[in-house]
Amino acid sequence: MSRMLLTGNGAAAWGMRLAEVDYLPAFPITPQTEIIETVAKWIDKDEIDCRMVTLESEHSMITAAGAAAATGVRVFTATSSQGLLYGMEMLYTVAGWRAPFVLVNVSRGLSSPITLEPDHNDILAARDSGFLQIHCATCQEVLDSILLAYRLAEDERVRLPVIVNLDGFYLSFTREPVDIPELAAVSRFLPPFDPENIRFKASEPVSQAVAVLGGGPYSYFRYQSHLAALNAASIFDDIGSEFGRIFGRTYEAVEAYRAADAELVFVMMGSFATKAKDAVDRLREAGQAVGLVRPRLLRPFPAAAFRQVLAGKKGAAVIDQNLSAGAGGILHGELTAALYGRPNAPNILAGFIGGLGGRDIGPEEFFEMAAVTRKAVDEGRTPPPRLLYTEGELREVRTLQKIAGIT
Amino acid sequence: MSETKFQSLKDLPTSHLLGAGTAMCAGCGGLEALHGIYDILGEKTVFINAAGCMSLLSVYPFTPFRGSWLYTAMASAPAGAQGVRDALDILLEKERIGPEDDLQTVVLTGDGSAYGMGLSATSAAIERGLDFIYICYDNEGYGNTGHQYSGATPHGARTATSKGPRGFGGHKKDLFAIWAAHRPSYVATVVGSEPLDLARKIEKAGELKGPRLIIVLAPCPTGWDYDPMETVEIGKLAVKTGVWPLKEYVDGKVAHTRVPRKRLPVEDYLKKQGRFAHLFDPHFQEEVVKEIQGRVDAYWEEFDG
Numbered sequence: 001m002s003r004m005l006l007t008g009n010g011a012a013a014w015g016m017r018l019a020e021v022d023y024l025p026a027f028p029i030t031p032q033t034e035i036i037e038t039v040a041k042w043i044d045k046d047e048i049d050c051r052m053v054t055l056e057s058e059h060s061m062i063t064a065a066g067a068a069a070a071t072g073v074r075v076f077t078a079t080s081s082q083g084l085l086y087g088m089e090m091l092y093t094v095a096g097w098r099a100p101f102v103l104v105n106v107s108r109g110l111s112s113p114i115t116l117e118p119d120h121n122d123i124l125a126a127r128d129s130g131f132l133q134i135h136c137a138t139c140q141e142v143l144d145s146i147l148l149a150y151r152l153a154e155d156e157r158v159r160l161p162v163i164v165n166l167d168g169f170y171l172s173f174t175r176e177p178v179d180i181p182e183l184a185a186v187s188r189f190l191p192p193f194d195p196e197n198i199r200f201k202a203s204e205p206v207s208q209a210v211a212v213l214g215g216g217p218y219s220y221f222r223y224q225s226h227l228a229a230l231n232a233a234s235i236f237d238d239i240g241s242e243f244g245r246i247f248g249r250t251y252e253a254v255e256a257y258r259a260a261d262a263e264l265v266f267v268m269m270g271s272f273a274t275k276a277k278d279a280v281d282r283l284r285e286a287g288q289a290v291g292l293v294r295p296r297l298l299r300p301f302p303a304a305a306f307r308q309v310l311a312g313k314k315g316a317a318v319i320d321q322n323l324s325a326g327a328g329g330i331l332h333g334e335l336t337a338a339l340y341g342r343p344n345a346p347n348i349l350a351g352f353i354g355g356l357g358g359r360d361i362g363p364e365e366f367f368e369m370a371a372v373t374r375k376a377v378d379e380g381r382t383p384p385p386r387l388l389y390t391e392g393e394l395r396e397v398r399t400l401q402k403i404a405g406i407t
Numbered sequence: 408m409s410e411t412k413f414q415s416l417k418d419l420p421t422s423h424l425l426g427a428g429t430a431m432c433a434g435c436g437g438l439e440a441l442h443g444i445y446d447i448l449g450e451k452t453v454f455i456n457a458a459g460c461m462s463l464l465s466v467y468p469f470t471p472f473r474g475s476w477l478y479t480a481m482a483s484a485p486a487g488a489q490g491v492r493d494a495l496d497i498l499l500e501k502e503r504i505g506p507e508d509d510l511q512t513v514v515l516t517g518d519g520s521a522y523g524m525g526l527s528a529t530s531a532a533i534e535r536g537l538d539f540i541y542i543c544y545d546n547e548g549y550g551n552t553g554h555q556y557s558g559a560t561p562h563g564a565r566t567a568t569s570k571g572p573r574g575f576g577g578h579k580k581d582l583f584a585i586w587a588a589h590r591p592s593y594v595a596t597v598v599g600s601e602p603l604d605l606a607r608k609i610e611k612a613g614e615l616k617g618p619r620l621i622i623v624l625a626p627c628p629t630g631w632d633y634d635p636m637e638t639v640e641i642g643k644l645a646v647k648t649g650v651w652p653l654k655e656y657v658d659g660k661v662a663h664t665r666v667p668r669k670r671l672p673v674e675d676y677l678k679k680q681g682r683f684a685h686l687f688d689p690h691f692q693e694e695v696v697k698e699i700q701g702r703v704d705a706y707w708e709e710f711d712g
């Protein structure tokens with residue numbers, strides 16, 4: 001094992017390298033591009049035995065990725081934001097093929113307005129696609145999650161593609177020390193891809209992805225995918241533990257930080273949850289029993305794990321780094337559905353929207369969210385979703401408008 | 408390249424490899440051609456399909472293909488072929504399959520995909536030098552949705568979205584020229600009613616490597632509005648009137664494989680089809696027919712000259 005200073009993108013490339021991927025269909029997009037540049041450099045130097053092809057769009061890239069996986073090789077690909085949405089038709093399509101491969105999405109806010117910095121509307125648009133989703137908060141987790149993702153995708157009880165998500169800029173371009181496991185140890189955890197009946201070969205012709213007529217067979221195959229995705233929940237727990245035994249880092253579907261004795265918790269996903277962790281420490285110093293709960297696995301939705309860690313809590317502040325216009329935060333809605341009517345579930349789930357397009361969430365805002373949630377608990381009334389924004393930010397926008405001549 | 412096995416009609420296979428009883432319409436000119444194509448390419452193939460009429464060939468749990476099949480989406484069948492071809496090459500290189508398990512990668516799309524939505528993916532696949540065969544069955548409209556006009560619709564044709572007195576106002580896109588401009592290994596036009604010409608071209612395509620692209624004129628009884636028994640005759644008239652030039656592009660040159668020296672007037676082709684009936688009834692629209700004839704004449708003058 002060696003230790004290197006890696007960006008999130010560099011860690012993603014290392015995850016792909018250790019997984020001994022056969023094939024990488026690619027297309028550049030900010031902030032993902034560093035991943036494919038890193039892999040291209042290794043290929044040029046003959047450091048890895050992987051074929052890389054740049055397609056003309058993400059739609060074609062995801063088609064090629066699914067088709068290659070359906071032919072029986074181990075496939076990796078990566079994109080961001082607009083690219084993920086440009087390929088959206090194929091996300092649903094190749095998930096239905098039950099073609100196992102790993103796609104890294106480096107999250108970035110969606111147009112309009114067009115922007116570069118992260119939020120989760122891109123990845124959450126793929127929520128219902130049939131891809132499983134693992135969300136990362138650190139560079140180490142990016143590397144490890146790619147190995148976990150292949151184990152999960154290729155498990156015969158699952159056979160679904162997996163998206164590993166990391167936040168653009170905050171994680172993609174942030175250097176952290178990362179343990180690089182030995183290839184031999186990785187091979188024990190992740191043996192070579194056995195495509196079994198997922199392949200094309202002349203001696204055993206097969207029709208894949210054929211049409212169906214009518215709702216009966218259609219529902220049959222859709223349900224199959226759903227049940228396979230549900231299987232992935234307990235399999236993730238198993239392989240997360242196995243990973244810990246081999247590499248010393250155990251992964252659970254839901255991370256709980258100082259949550260066991262907490263009255264209130266923040267619920268967040270992605271790298272911004274590290275800001276919440278810091279806020280939890282500060283709140284604890286101020287005498288408040290607050291914790292953090294962070295889903296790593298978003299699909300399958302870890303409902304049972306959430307119910308367990310949230311049991312007996314008075315309230316939760318669900319901080320969504322996304323916005324479903326006209327509704328509110330997506331995680332807030334999903335969590336509410338998982339907890340509603342369940343014994344020992346918190347009475348109050350207060351919804352907050354923050355971090356859109358890379359907007360920071362400051363410590364004082366975490367204090368305020370804790371206060372709002374506590375008040376809601378005391379009053380027994382769930383407040384409407386709150387959009388985080390400061391007077392200072394509004395003043396800045398007013399200044400810009402003044403420069404633009406808008407009065 | 409070796410001499411053709413197909414010297415005369417007697418050399419064509421007498422029984423078809425592609426199964427019968429598909430969901431295609433009676434008299435489908437695309438299926439007619441596909442029978443001839445499949446007989447020659449054979450079962451060591453994987454057909455990568457884009458959304459269109461022929462997506463209904465393989466409906467769970469049935470398929471007329473003895474070989475393999477992958478349905479993709481409307482825009483990206485050539486990218487699907489890229490993924491399959493690359494994966495097969497990797498499996499061969501890493502000796503996870505033997506050479507006997509290799510497959511010819513064949514894209515199968517309609518004109519809606521080939522002329523429009525899938526053109527970007529096709530252009531890129533050619534530019535990358537992908538080793539594949541592309542078959543476009545061109546019935547000159549979005550056939551599977553009820554025949555609306557597409558980039559392949561000829562001037563004057565009535566479609567579900569061009570029902571005015573003069574029919575479709577645009578002109579058929581020259582996909583052959585667009586493909587050939589990429590300088591691929593091979594481009595050809597064929598029609599099912601000229602089976603010998605078709606067999607020779609598919610044979611040639613099968614022997615070459617790299618991007619090989621075939622446009623099949625696919626007379627369409629439902630979209631073109633004629634009796635299914637006329638499919639062969641209409642295909643022959645398309646060639647005899649010069650409306651559908653049979654040609655191929657190879658080594659940077661275009662050559663015609665059939666030059667109709669005495670071309671029949673285009674009216675003979677148009678009058679057979681309900682989609683052009685408004686040009687003759689209730690009154691003869693001489694101007695439109697003249698324009699269609701003029702374009703056909705101009706095409707042949709350019710190549711004769």
